[in-house]
Amino acid sequence: MSSVKEKINLQNIPKHVAIIMDGNGRWAKSRGEERTFGHKNAINSVRNAINACNEINIPYLTLYTFSSENWSRPHDEVNTLMNLLSETLLLEAEEIFTKGLRLHVIGEVDKLPALVKEQLMNVVELTKDNAKGNLILALSYGSQREILQAVKQISEKVKKGDLQAEDINEHIFEEHLYTKNFPPVDLMIRTSGEVRISNFMLWQIAYAELQFLNILWPDFTKDTFFQCIVDYQNKERRYGKTSEQLEINK
Ligand code: IPE
Numbered sequence: 714m715s716s717v718k719e720k721i722n723l724q725n726i727p728k729h730v731a732i733i734m735d736g737n738g739r740w741a742k743s744r745g746e747e748r749t750f751g752h753k754n755a756i757n758s759v760r761n762a763i764n765a766c767n768e769i770n771i772p773y774l775t776l777y778t779f780s781s782e783n784w785s786r787p788h789d790e791v792n793t794l795m796n797l798l799s800e801t802l803l804l805e806a807e808e809i810f811t812k813g814l815r816l817h818v819i820g821e822v823d824k825l826p827a828l829v830k831e832q833l834m835n836v837v838e839l840t841k842d843n844a845k846g847n848l849i850l851a852l853s854y855g856s857q858r859e860i861l862q863a864v865k866q867i868s869e870k871v872k873k874g875d876l877q878a879e880d881i882n883e884h885i886f887e888e889h890l891y892t893k894n895f896p897p898v899d900l901m902i903r904t905s906g907e908v909r910i911s912n913f914m915l916w917q918i919a920y921a922e923l924q925f926l927n928i929l930w931p932d933f934t935k936d937t938f939f940q941c942i943v944d945y946q947n948k949e950r951r952y953g954k955t956s957e958q959l960e961i962n963k
């Protein structure tokens with residue numbers, strides 16, 4: 714067992730970890746390669762994150778795989794990313810299933826190429842009874858869009874008289890987000906050294922611990938992930954209270 718993994722307190726495992734997998738292009742460029750070489754080398758890191766989560770029983774892992782803004786990249790790059798997604802799904806579907814993972818997709822799935830959408834839906838269907846853990850892929854995902862579509866759905870309900878405006882609260886709002894069946898994010902990790910959120914889960918990270926790592930996504934290992942968990946466990950999550958109050962309630 715890795716020595717980093719041994720430091721993890723299994724009684725304080727985050728329920729939901731979300732990762733902004735960034736830095737593939739720079740990783741490739743630094744090797745004198747095309748950006749797409751970085752995307753190809755990103756898949757092993759995805760495996761590392763999934764396996765690490767599985768080993769320590771983290772029930773929800775969300776991976777920011779393709780943002781709504783990523784559609785504006787060069788056509789060739791978008792195509793490569795979609796093809797890679799498609800190939801990886803085919804190759805990994807069985808592994809996801811045998812690991813007991815249930816696949817979910819959040820985002821504007823209808824914008825994805827028909828084949829990719831179909832393959833995704835097949836794996837979602839195949840794994841729907843799995844309960845060891847949940848793997849959530851954010852694809853064609855933008856948090857502002859997600860929030861707006863929730864506002865629209867809620868407005869419709871109010872207009873029809875199915876909901877009273879004064880009854881809208883955080884809980885009702887959350888029921889209209891793509892993530893309605895998932896707990897809030899406890900830990901959000903971003904690789905590549907950028908310290909920004911890039912339109913990712915703005916509502917869901919309200920009280921998440923944020924970790925920005927100075928490594929590029931293709932260099933992400935299981936130990937990198939375990940170290941993030943150790944660092945997470947060294948934080949005091951106060952939710953607005955004081956340290957003293959938390960000590961009393963221990
Ligand atoms: C993350 O790596 C992958 C996606 C956004 C799809 P990038 O492709 O953004 O790599 P950098 O940030 O340009 O290095």
Ligand code: IPE
Pocket residue numbers: 733734735736777778779780782783907909911
């Ligand atoms: C965020 O990375 C999106 C994903 C990791 C899928 P980007 O590389 O697209 O983010 P920006 O453009 O640097 O903010």
Ligand code: MG
Pocket residue numbers: 735736737
């Ligand atoms: Mg990037």
